[in-house]
Amino acid sequence: MAEQKKQVPLRLSPKLYDALAAWAEDEFRSVNGQIEYLLTEALKHRRKVSVDEEKKEEAGKCDKD
Secondary structure, three states: OOOOOOOOOOOOOOHHHHHHHHHHHHOOOOHHHHHHHHHHHHHHHHHHHHHHHHHHHHHHHHOOO
């Protein structure tokens, strides 16, 4: 059985929507698909940054010991 996706009401300015729609069209996605893609990429980046920061902190602790 396919995973059910959550439905989230989202309000966007017309200007932002138009920009997202144009970008989505360039990448052959729906606006919804584009928003989902962008959020997924942002989360991946955020996790990577968080992991990198943790590694730096751990390295700093080891250097001080």
